[in-house]
Amino acid sequence: MKVNGVERPPTVDARRLLSDHLRHDLGLTGTHVGCEHGVCGCCTILFDGEPVRSCLMLAVQAEGHEVTTIEGLAPPGSALHPVQQAFHECHGLQCGFCTPGFVMSVVGLLREHPNPTPEQVEEGIAGNLCRCTGYASIRRAVHRAVELTR
C-alpha cells in the first residue's frame, strides 16, 4: 500500500487493523484511536482520496490502495495544509485528540463540496466527536478553510 505517497511493505497479520498498522508498524501516530467501533471519528484517514474510518478496515484491505494520513497533508517544515491552517487560526482544537480525524474529514468534505452550504458543513463533521465540545470553533474553522482553499 502507498501511505502518504510512499510504498510500504505489506502487513503480516490479517487481523491487524489499518489504524494499528499505521500507528504501531509505520509509526504514524498522528492517526488517533478513540473508540475502535466507528463512532468517534478520530482515526479518519483518506482511502483512495475518500475519508473512511481506519479502525473499521483491516490493513490487508489497503494493499494496492492509497492511504493519506494527517502526516501526509503537509511535509515537515512546509506551510500547513489550508484545513490545518484554518483550525490553527480559529482555535478549532482544545486538547487536540479529535483534531486529526476532524481535519481529514474536512479535507474529504471540501474535496467533494469546495463551497459547502452550512448544512453540508454540519453533515460533513457530524461523524466526528469532540469531547471538549469545541464545535463552534471547529465549525468556524471549516468555513475559514473554504476561504483559504479558494
Next chain:
Amino acid sequence: MKPPPFEYHAPASVDEACALLASLEDAKVLAGGQSLVPLLNFRLARPAHLVDINRIADLDRIYERDGGIAVQALARMAAVEDSELVARVCPLLGLGVRLVAHRVIRNRGTVCGNLAHADPASELPAVLLALRGHVVARSKGGTRIIPASDLFTSVMQTTLAPNELLVEAWFPASTGKYAIAEESRRHGDFALAGAVRYGDQLALFGVAPTPVLADPRQPTRGLQPTGDLEATPEFRLHLVQVLTERLFAA
C-alpha cells in the same frame, strides 16, 4: 479491542467467493465492514474465516432492472446516495440511505451489507420491506431470490444460508407517495423508532426484532418494543404513532 484471530480470504470472483463459502466452516462475508469490524473489535463475532469480497471486480454497479433499481454487493452507500439514477427511479432509497450513520461511514458501508447484517433499527431493511423489494443470493448451487418479507427472521438474523452470498438488492421504483421519518438521540445514531411510507404501505423499524409491516390506521397494534437506556417501550410506541401520523398527513 482487537479482532480475534481468523483466516483471511480475498476471492477475485463471485464464483470463487461462493466456492469458499461452500467449503469453509464458520465463515463470514466482509464487504464494507462498518458493522462487522466493530463486532470483531468487540469480539462479539469470532468467525473462523473472513471472506473479503472487496477484491471482486464489477460487483459495485447500481443499475435499472425490471422497473426498479438493482444495487450490487460492493456499491457503497455514498455511491447510492449520489446516484442520479436512484434519485430518479427510487428516491425513497436515496432518502433512506442518507439516514444511515454518517457520510464517512457511508463511503465504505454497502447497502447489501446493511441488509445482510439485518439490524432491526436500521433504515434500509424497512425500506426494502415497504417497497416489497428482494435480494439475490448466490451460492455454488445457483441463484435464489428472497423477497424482503421472507428475508428477516430475528435480530440480525436472516434466511441467507451460510454458503450464500448476497450479490444484489432490488428496490422497486418508488412511484407512489413515499416518505421516511425516524427519531434518534443524536444525528447519525440508530433510530429509537422509525417509519417508512410507500403508498398505503407502512413499515416500521427499531420497534421489533425485524422490520415489520403495520396498518397505518393502527400502527402500534401488536407491537411489543423493548426498552433500554435511551427509550422506554411506551416512548417507542408513542414515536410510532406520531411518526406514522406525520407520514400519512401529507
